[in-house]
Amino acid sequence: MNKKFGIKDVVAIGIGTALFIVLTNVQAPLGFIPNTSLQSRVAVLTFFSAIFGPIVGGVIGLVGHALGDALFYGSIWWSWVFPEAVFAIAVGIFAAKYKVKEGGFGKKEIILFNIVQVIGNVLAWLLVAPVLDILIYAEPAGKVFAQGVGATLGNVLVAGILGTLLMAAYSKVGAKSGSLSKED
Numbered sequence: 001m002n003k004k005f006g007i008k009d010v011v012a013i014g015i016g017t018a019l020f021i022v023l024t025n026v027q028a029p030l031g032f033i034p035n036t037s038l039q040s041r042v043a044v045l046t047f048f049s050a051i052f053g054p055i056v057g058g059v060i061g062l063v064g065h066a067l068g069d070a071l072f073y074g075s076i077w078w079s080w081v082f083p084e085a086v087f088a089i090a091v092g093i094f095a096a097k098y099k100v101k102e103g104g105f106g107k108k109e110i111i112l113f114n115i116v117q118v119i120g121n122v123l124a125w126l127l128v129a130p131v132l133d134i135l136i137y138a139e140p141a142g143k144v145f146a147q148g149v150g151a152t153l154g155n156v157l158v159a160g161i162l163g164t165l166l167m168a169a170y171s172k173v174g175a176k177s178g179s180l181s182k183e184d
Contacts, residue, residue: 016048020064024072033150042155043162053091061088079132083124091118105171117159125151
């Protein structure tokens with residue numbers, strides 16, 4: 001990855017973080033697992049990670065989740081903030097291969113993206129989050145692994161459906177319009 005970190009990345013972090021925070025309270029509880037919901041903000045995070053890469057995605061996940069928790073819930077649950085960044089970094093590592101910016105987000109790229117996002121979600125929510133919950137907050141293993149299953153399933157669905165749709169639409173329309181590019 002030979003890309004320089006520039007003004008477009010800073011702007012993307014600002015916009016992505018703001019959207020992530022605003023969408024923090026847009027969720028549908030999973031009912032069968034306490035404190036676990038379907039969250040549309042995951043689609044925004046996958047979109048920015050897939051377009052701008054792992055650094056932008058990781059910062060949006062980290063800062064957006066921390067600020068969203070602080071603003072909407074009054075405290076930051078760090079064991080779920082860090083996995084959000086892990087997920088975004090995993091998705092962002094393959095940003096160039098998705099070809100979203102070039103307008104080439106086709107069947108092969110959609111399959112790759114969804115394989116990566118499933119692996120990223122499993123890593124973040126079935127491994128990192130429960131382990132941090134146990135280490136940081138001394139939460140019961142059964143509870144946090146159940147929440148991890150719920151978060152994984154919910155995020156896989158949201159990223160797989162809404163994230164894929166956002167990237168497909170951007171690839172067809174936005175990528176060709178030269179958005180966030182310097183005008184001559």
